[in-house]
Amino acid sequence: MRSRRRRQNWPRRRWPPDALEPRLHEAVEATRDQLHEKQGSFVWAFYGDVETRVWHLRAAAERFLADYATHPGRYVAGELPAVPLAANSVDLALSANLLFLYDDRLDRSFHVAALRDLARVAREEVRVFPLASLDATRSEYVDPVVERLRADGLDVAFREVPYEFQLGVTEMLVVSDCS
C-alpha cells in the first residue's frame, strides 16, 4: 500500500555544520553515480554533462555550508508535510525535486497536506517543480492533488518553465491561497 511506502532516510533535524558536510558530500557522490548510470534519460542542454552538473551541486553545497556555519539563524529545521512557520510569513515557497518526483515513497495524502501547509505560510505563492516521477512521466498524483486543493479553495495553475532536465518535463505547479 502506498501509505506504507518507505520514506527515504534524508537528514531532517538541525545538524551541526561539521556533521552535515560528509552527508552532503555523500549525497552529491550518490547523485553523481546515478547520473552517470542514467545519463541517457536526461537533457544536457543546460548543464553540458554529468560532471558539470555535479560541479554545480558541490558549489551549492559549499555555499550552503559556509552560510549555515556563519548565519545559523537564517535556517529553520523542519519537514513536510508540516512547515514550522507562521501563516503568511514568507513571500514564496519553493519545492524542488521532492514532491511528485518521489511519488513512489510519498503518498497522495502527504502531497495534499504538504501543499496546503506550504500555501498557508506563503504570502504570494508556492512553486513546485518537477511534476514528474523519477521515470520522467507526469506523476499520477498531479491531477487528484490539484483537484483536492481546488476543492479546498486554493488557486492552482500550471506554468511552463524554460528549463528541461528530465526529458519533456517543463511544467511547474503554482499554488496560492487567495482567501
Ligand SMILES: C[S@@+](CC[C@H](N)C(=O)[O-])C[C@H]1O[C@@H](n2cnc3c(N)ncnc32)[C@H](O)[C@@H]1O
Ligand atoms: C532530491 S533532493 C532535492 C534537493 C534540492 N531541493 C534540489 O532541488 O536540489 C530531495 C530533498 O528533499 C529533502 N526531504 C526529504 N524528505 C523531506 C520532508 N519530509 N520534508 C522536507 N524535505 C524533505 C531531502 O533532505 C533532500 O534534500
